[in-house]
Amino acid sequence: MAENICILGGGVIGLAVAYELTNRGFTVKILEKSKCGGQASGAAAGMLAPFSEIGEDPDDFFRLCLESLRLYPDWIKKIKEDSALEFEYTNSGSLYAVYHEADILALETRKNWQNRWGANAELLIGDELKNVEPELSDEIIAALYYPQEGHVYAPGYVAALEAACRKKGVEIYEDLGHVELIETQPDYNVLQSSNGQTFTEKQLIICSGAWAKELEDVLSIKLPIYPIRGQICAYQSANQSISHIVYSSQGYIVPKENGTLVNGASEDIAGFQTTVTEKGIQRLTNWNHKMFPFLKKETPFHHWAGLRPATQDGYPFIGLLPNQKIIFATGHYRNGILLSPVTAKIIADLIEDKQPVVSIESFQPLRFT
Ligand SMILES: Cc1cc2nc3c(=O)[nH]c(=O)nc-3n(C[C@H](O)[C@H](O)[C@H](O)COP(=O)(O)OP(=O)(O)OC[C@H]3O[C@@H](n4cnc5c(N)ncnc54)[C@H](O)[C@@H]3O)c2cc1C
The missing domain is CATH 3.50.50.60 (FAD/NAD(P)-binding domain)
Structure with a gap:
């Protein structure tokens, strides 16, 4: 070659x-x-x-x-060494959250098969969940905790x-x-x-x-292969107590070390446009207080969009x-x-x-x- x-x-x-x-x-x-x-x-x-x-x-x-x-x-580790640049990389762990009792059975099934693949997932319900992420909405009744998941900036x-x-x-x-x-x-x-x-x-x-x-x-x-636009926003919140990614069927919150909370993301078809629409961001902001109620009073300070490369299958x-x-x-x-x-x-x-x-x-x- x-x-x-x-x-x-x-x-x-x-x-x-x-x-x-x-x-x-x-x-x-x-x-x-x-x-x-x-x-x-x-x-x-x-x-x-x-x-x-x-x-x-x-x-x-x-x-x-x-x-x-x-x-x-x-x-x-190697990229940080070779570039001599620092950037955020963390094993924060994540919470895959659900809102309905009927979903707990599905979480159990998910946990069982994923743990066979080394997820080390734990099902957290009620107070157990509140202890891990105290600001979570009471509407979230259970979550799978994935200790190995994390994020990069x-x-x-x-x-x-x-x-x-x-x-x-x-x-x-x-x-x-x-x-x-x-x-x-x-x-x-x-x-x-x-x-x-x-x-x-x-x-x-x-x-x-x-x-x-x-x-x-x-x-x-x-x-x-098609572009699927993702609109996404960030909060510069006074509330700095969130420590895990919270992932739900309607969106996610990722707490970054610079103090911002990243809230994503829409999935819409807009050709190759990377514009941000009021409707796209509103869909995120209308939902995210169901993860963290304090977000209802806050306004994102930044929004942006990108084109995910999606294939037919x-x-x-x-x-x-x-x-x-x-x-x-x-x-x-x-x-x-x-x-x-x-x-x-x-x-x-x-x-x-x-x-x-x-x-x-x-x-x-x-x-x-
Ligand atoms: C809002 C949003 C949130 C996301 N969140 C996550 C996440 O949390 N975790 C995760 O793993 N992934 C996430 N993704 C998905 C991830 O960003 C993409 O899967 C990934 O960036 C794709 O990388 P890429 O290099 O294939 O594409 P791109 O980053 O789009 O790069 C392709 C490059 O090719 C160049 N190019 C194309 N055609 C030509 C040409 N003809 N000539 C010259 N240059 C050309 C473009 O200019 C571009 O720079 C997210 C995406 C979006 C939009």
Whole structure:
């Protein structure tokens, strides 16, 4: 396989893949239309929460998320060392909250199967729950406590990944405008940027997030991948007593160490628009006092939005095309921050012709073609 590798897209996935590859001795470049981390990756709440996110059954996606959570501590340690940048990373633990007695049975079932996968989840009811998170609303009658879940400050993590990549010699081309794959041959690919630069590359890795669908025609494959807008807001609350992520069916609150409470997130279809709407933020603010009543009196000081790369079946595209010269690493939807280390390791393993640590059978990029 090629020693020189080109990555299309400088979000968390492109940067993580570049970082891992450069650590394994490859020469890497990233082509980014605007700024690294400027899209979904910089907008994320940063939760590392596979047990809260996946409650139904332990499918391949759950296993992928679990492996990535396992990789996180060492991964972050190394990035902090290499970048010499600090950013928030915490195993705060999380509470998966429910409002109805009938839901307790479902929590029990969830706890039982997830504990077989090492969740160490505990079912907390009534006072037990209040002791763990005293400001929680009385409307929440029970929660699963997941001690291993946590979060990162996503913009800080992405900035450190970028800095670590630069220090290791990754060439990062930003502000290229739209970069188009104009020709693909068995042993090379030609990309052209709208600002007039041409790149001829043997090995190409597609990390272009919600924009990957635009490659369907040139590659003659089907890539059902769509942007799902997430609107999200933050409070600079006087109440600093919250210590866990609180996750409910209608939204979540993530307490950051800078004192803000991040409240997310909508899931709406708005094409590639990243505008914030009154309705989108209102849906969050109308609900969040059902998690923490004191929020009813507070107003978010900041709101923003990003485009999650969603695929038709909810699974990412991770794998090689048959010519082995194009590799996909995109479509991570709600979990790209969590999945960045495992994706980076898998892609580097594929390039080195090694068996990835986790099965990627379900994530093959040609599964819709
Ligand atoms: C509100 C919100 C909250 C979220 N919360 C969480 C969370 O708590 N935990 C979690 O794990 N995940 C979360 N996510 C999901 C996570 O942010 C995404 O899964 C992840 O950022 C996807 O990373 P990416 O690198 O694939 O995409 P992106 O960050 O979108 O990066 C893709 C990059 O490719 C570039 N690009 C695209 N096409 C081209 C082209 N033709 N030429 C040049 N450059 C191109 C873009 O400019 C962009 O920079 C959240 C997302 C949102 C929106």
